[in-house]
Amino acid sequence: MNIERLSLDQLRVFVQVADSGSFLAAARKLARAQSAVSYAIASLEEQLGLLLFDRSGYRPQLTAPGEALLADARQVLDHVDSLQVRASSYARGQELEMALAVDVFFPLDCLVDLLQRFRAAFPAVTVRLEVEALGAVAERVIDGRAMLGILGTLPTTPPNLMRITLPSVRLVAVVAPHHPLAKVKGRIAEKMLLQQTQLVLSDRSELTARQDFSVHSRLTWRMSDLGTKHALLRAGMGWGNMPLHVVKEDLAAGRLVSISTIHHPPQGAELPIQCVYKPDHRAGPALSWWLDALANLGSLEAQPAAGSA
Known part of the structure; x- marks a missing residue:
């Protein structure tokens, strides 16, 4: 067996014969003489040291x-x-990979919708997606691990990044219905809030390490995953801020209730969302698509599919 001498042409002929059902039909599909197709298969069989086709019938x-x-x-x-x-796409200036860093508070439905539209426009471009919180998104853009970032939980934008303002996300402070804070009528006093465990997203970056944002309790439990925070809130393990789109069904079903404090109005607060990228990063077609798509977002709701009601 001499597999090093195999050619792509032999493999294409092999597949075509199998799909066409005969050497003659494959020859017609490939616009070759039948003898050339037969020779390619015979050579392939010889190099592999086995018969690929039974020709007795x-x-x-x-x-x-x-x-x-x-x-x-x-x-x-x-x-x-x-x-x-x-390779052809790259030769035309198109990126081979699109690396994105997205804040945990960015609506998942909107992100999926953007990714589906991107894949339809750039089927040959792979995507590397990281979902992070606080300074980790900006840090990945600054150090070049991500070509574009969507910031939410970081309250300030690093000055060395370009930014595009996106629609905001509404945040609400919530607790489980059996939590002590849920029993308070009206606005919760600051002293009472300080005594209750607050569930907080942890920062896995050096950019904002050891900085706290919207932390109002002495006792905090920290986690890097929004899904874990959501589950702990529903279990009554503490109180915390959550995007309304994540807890909307829980609020409607009574699995969570919103609370009001001096820092948290009962209707929630708007969290600014921004797209950031490095000004010196060459924007190829794929990155340009993302910048245009994000800049044109009228809301963070998933866009309806073409032709849907």
């Missing part, structure tokens, strides 16, 4: 090894075709 039938290797051949050709598309 009216039409060639895949052998057991042929059936097994057909899937491998398709996979090799798929990878090669993908490489060609990506």
